[in-house]
Amino acid sequence: MxxxxxxxxxxxxxxxxxxxxxxxxxxxxxxxxERAATGEEALEAYSRHRPDLVLLDLGLPDLDGLQxxxxxxxxxxxxxxxxxxxxxxxDKVAALEQGADDYLTKPFGARELLARIRVALRHVAAPPHGxxxxxxxxxxxxxxxxxxxxxxxxEVHLTPTEYDLLKIFVANPDKVLTDRMLVxxxxxxxxxxxxxxxxxxxxxxxxxxEADPQVPRYLLTEPGVGYRFVTESPxxxxx
Amino acid sequence: xxxxMFWRSVRARWLGYVAAxxxxxxxxxxxGLVLREVNLANVSMLYLLAVLxxxxxxxxxxxxxxxxxxxxxxxxxxxxxxxxxxxxDPEEWVSLLFFLVTAIVTGQLAAxxxxxxxxxxxxxxxxxxxxxxxxxxxxxxLEDGLRAVAERLREELGLEGVAMEIAQTHGAVVRxxxxxxxxxxxxxxxxxxxxxxxxxxxxRSNRRALPGxxxxxxxxxxxxxxxxxxxxxxxxLVPVRAEERRVGALLLAAAPESAQFDEAADRLLSxxxxxxxxxxxxxxxxxxxxxxEILRRTDELRRALLNxxxxxxxxxxASIMASAGSLQQDxxxxxxxxxxxxAHAIVDQAERLNRIVGNLLDLSRIEGGTLRPDKGWYDxxxxxxxxxxxxxxxxxxxxxxxxxxxxxxxxxxxxxxxDQVLSNLVENASRYAPAxxxxxxxAQRANGEVRVAVEDRGPGVPPAAVQHLFDxxxxxxxxxxxxxxxxxxxxxxxxLVEAHGGRIWVENRPGGGARFTFSLPLSEGVENPVA
Numbered sequence: 001m002x003x004x005x006x007x008x009x010x011x012x013x014x015x016x017x018x019x020x021x022x023x024x025x026x027x028x029x030x031x032x033x034e035r036a037a038t039g040e041e042a043l044e045a046y047s048r049h050r051p052d053l054v055l056l057d058l059g060l061p062d063l064d065g066l067q068x069x070x071x072x073x074x075x076x077x078x079x080x081x082x083x084x085x086x087x088x089x090x091d092k093v094a095a096l097e098q099g100a101d102d103y104l105t106k107p108f109g110a111r112e113l114l115a116r117i118r119v120a121l122r123h124v125a126a127p128p129h130g131x132x133x134x135x136x137x138x139x140x141x142x143x144x145x146x147x148x149x150x151x152x153x154x155e156v157h158l159t160p161t162e163y164d165l166l167k168i169f170v171a172n173p174d175k176v177l178t179d180r181m182l183v184x185x186x187x188x189x190x191x192x193x194x195x196x197x198x199x200x201x202x203x204x205x206x207x208x209x210e211a212d213p214q215v216p217r218y219l220l221t222e223p224g225v226g227y228r229f230v231t232e233s234p235x236x237x238x239x
Numbered sequence: 240x241x242x243x244m245f246w247r248s249v250r251a252r253w254l255g256y257v258a259a260x261x262x263x264x265x266x267x268x269x270x271g272l273v274l275r276e277v278n279l280a281n282v283s284m285l286y287l288l289a290v291l292x293x294x295x296x297x298x299x300x301x302x303x304x305x306x307x308x309x310x311x312x313x314x315x316x317x318x319x320x321x322x323x324x325x326x327x328d329p330e331e332w333v334s335l336l337f338f339l340v341t342a343i344v345t346g347q348l349a350a351x352x353x354x355x356x357x358x359x360x361x362x363x364x365x366x367x368x369x370x371x372x373x374x375x376x377x378x379x380x381l382e383d384g385l386r387a388v389a390e391r392l393r394e395e396l397g398l399e400g401v402a403m404e405i406a407q408t409h410g411a412v413v414r415x416x417x418x419x420x421x422x423x424x425x426x427x428x429x430x431x432x433x434x435x436x437x438x439x440x441x442x443r444s445n446r447r448a449l450p451g452x453x454x455x456x457x458x459x460x461x462x463x464x465x466x467x468x469x470x471x472x473x474x475x476l477v478p479v480r481a482e483e484r485r486v487g488a489l490l491l492a493a494a495p496e497s498a499q500f501d502e503a504a505d506r507l508l509s510x511x512x513x514x515x516x517x518x519x520x521x522x523x524x525x526x527x528x529x530x531x532e533i534l535r536r537t538d539e540l541r542r543a544l545l546n547x548x549x550x551x552x553x554x555x556x557a558s559i560m561a562s563a564g565s566l567q568q569d570x571x572x573x574x575x576x577x578x579x580x581x582a583h584a585i586v587d588q589a590e591r592l593n594r595i596v597g598n599l600l601d602l603s604r605i606e607g608g609t610l611r612p613d614k615g616w617y618d619x620x621x622x623x624x625x626x627x628x629x630x631x632x633x634x635x636x637x638x639x640x641x642x643x644x645x646x647x648x649x650x651x652x653x654x655x656x657x658d659q660v661l662s663n664l665v666e667n668a669s670r671y672a673p674a675x676x677x678x679x680x681x682a683q684r685a686n687g688e689v690r691v692a693v694e695d696r697g698p699g700v701p702p703a704a705v706q707h708l709f710d711x712x713x714x715x716x717x718x719x720x721x722x723x724x725x726x727x728x729x730x731x732x733x734x735l736v737e738a739h740g741g742r743i744w745v746e747n748r749p750g751g752g753a754r755f756t757f758s759l760p761l762s763e764g765v766e767n768p769v770a
Contacts, residue, residue, distance in 0.1 A: 014670070015554055015557070015558060016633075016635075016636060017555070017558035017562075017584045017587060017588050017632075018554075018557050018558040018561055020580065021558055021561035021562040021565060021581065021584055022561060024577055024580060024581070025565050028571055028573070028577070029571075037673070037674060038673070061670070061671055061698070085549065085550055106553050106554075106556075106557040107553060107556045107557035107559070107560035108557070108561070109560060109561070109564040110561055110564040110565040110567075110568060111564065111568065113561070
């Protein structure tokens with residue numbers, strides 16, 4: 001097992017038992033682990049160790065988890081995976097909008113944790129978004145240079161808005177995008193409240209791109225949060 | 240109206256006429272004396288004094304009577320020919336007639352003035368009584384308020400007894416009765432019969448527009464048959480309505496000689512009944528508003544409870560799932576130490592879950608008031624040792640020290656409950672204090688109690704949070720650091736300590752950190768007044 005290949009992960013949670021279990025798992029998969037129990041410790045450990053990824057619990061005893069995200073984001077784009085309890089959809093959305101890359105709902109399984117960490121790390125290794133003219137995910141190929149979308153080699157016709165929306169998804173593969181982030185990018189800040197249009201356009205994209213729009217493979221709904229464009233085959237991100 | 244009442248009113252009126260005669264006689268005697276000495280013109284005007292006095296004291300009828308008697312008396316005794324009603328001088332005729340007219344007009348004016356003054360007084364009294372009624376009914380407790388109103392009415396109308404029955408929205412009937420001996424007994428016993436009259440709605444058949452009517456009370460027990468005879472036809476029933484609904488009645492028991500209400504009393508009674516109706520309607524609306532508020536709060540509390548429970552239960556669950564899930568992975572080979580570690584974590588966290596469930600149950604018993612400490616005599620040092628031993632997995636990252644002096648007296652306590660209190664405090668400290676810092680547990684004897692303190696070097700308690708820290712589900716306001724556990728443990732600790740007659744409090748330590756202290760009384764039966 002060497003998926004971790006020595007990547008350094010900062011685990012921030014005030015729950016020693018959970019941190020220990022996560023740490024044992026990560027070390028077993030060849031990650032290096034730093035730990036912090038409070039927001040202050042997290043920021044200090046971050047500047048000292050410069051981790052490759054931060055696993056961050058939102059309910060910390062001293063600082064709000066969102067503050068930690070903001071502090072990190074002011075000077076770095078290190079992937080941040082947020083840990084949050086179910087029912088805290090508002091917290092997740094806020095965290096994603098502050099710049100978190102993904103979230104895990106407590107309680108979570110070890111397998112899911114590893115999958116999310118791996119995905120988040122892989123995209124750091126990939127070249128910066130927008131430099132790649134062709135993006136492929138499964139049977140889907142998006143040619144950003146020529147604004148062409150093909151599915152299994154056949155061209156798919158998209159309206160300008162549909163294409164703009166797909167472009168954002170393609171530029172942020174495997175990342176959860178909140179409704180608001182999507183609406184603001186495609187329609188503009190003034191349409192912030194119009195999540196309804198977004199749902200309509202996502203449904204149209206699914207109709208054109210998905211084999212079975214009811215069981216999407218590319219455009220997944222993150223309940224209460226937003227959408228995620230999945231590039232890997234589903235078996236890799238099994239829950 | 241009974242014969243008795245008739246005679247009573249006749250007697251009251253006769254008094255006025257007799258007084259009129261007397262007044263005229265006195266003035267006549269005086270004139271007789273004066274005329275013997277000097278001859279005065281228009282001396283008859285002295286009679287006006289008698290007429291005025293009669294008018295002021297007894298009103299219109301006696302005043303007219305006095306005028307006529309004075310006219311006749313003067314004619315008979317002092318106008319020529321004396322001892323004859325005939326008058327020889329036509330001028331005398333004119334002045335006599337003039338006197339009669341003046342006397343009657345003066346009497347009328349004075350009597351009218353008297354009447355208005357009496358009415359003004361009456362209305363002022365009514366206003367004062369009504370004001371008192373409104374004030375008294377507005378009191379928090381309806382029963383106390385009604386009792387006070389009943390007393391006030393009894394005093395105002397000079398009654399033997401007053402009872403009130405008011406049906407409340409939820410079906411309960413508030414009954415109050417005040418009065419002396421028999422009347423009170425009869426009213427208390429007789430309210431049932433009155434309630435029957437009320438429910439049957441018989442008083443609606445009132446033909447006259449009077450506020451109430453006379454009813455017969457039928458005491459339910461033969462023992463009160465004496466009261467029954469004395470109170471027959473002497474209880475006046477005034478229905479109380481709120482929003483056209485009959486909500487109750489006033490029952491007034493009068494003494495036999497005054498068993499009649501005049502117009503003013505009737506007016507007062509309808510006003511009082513109307514005010515009572517309004518007050519009851521207001522009380523009903525207030526109750527409804529309160530209930531809506533209670534529902535809203537209950538809803539809020541339920542949401543807070545769900546949040547707290549979901550957070551507190553999920554935290555250990557997350558560790559259990561992460562550990563158990565790790566063990567389940569078949570593509571990873573764990574060392575025996577790692578397996579042991581996961582297994583320990585699962586057991587520890589399951590125990591923690593159990594403690595949380597215990598806290599929840601304790602809290603519901605505390606809130607439900609069903610907590611009964613099962614006390615015995617225990618050594619505090621042993622309890623401290625046992626709790627710290629059990630919580631070693633939680634406190635492993637901290638330096639735990641104890642200061643429990645030898646020779647601390649045994650304390651009367653429920654071992655399980657105080658164990659829970661100390662566990663909650665130590666767990667709380669370990670959750671907040673940074674790893675490696677010192678957690679100190681100490682016990683000492685002070686002022687007839689044993690005090691146990693748990694001190695940490697954590698962030699301390701924000702001043703604004705101090706007074707709410709022991710509230711169940713208290714959560715430090717959003718935007719500020721929030722506690723990992725939601726104060727459930729502290730709320731339970733408070734409830735358990737107080738059930739022992741002790742106190743619990745928190746203070747920030749000089750140099751940082753919090754000190755939680757709880758005290759238990761050393762001598763049985765000395766309940767702490769602060770608790």
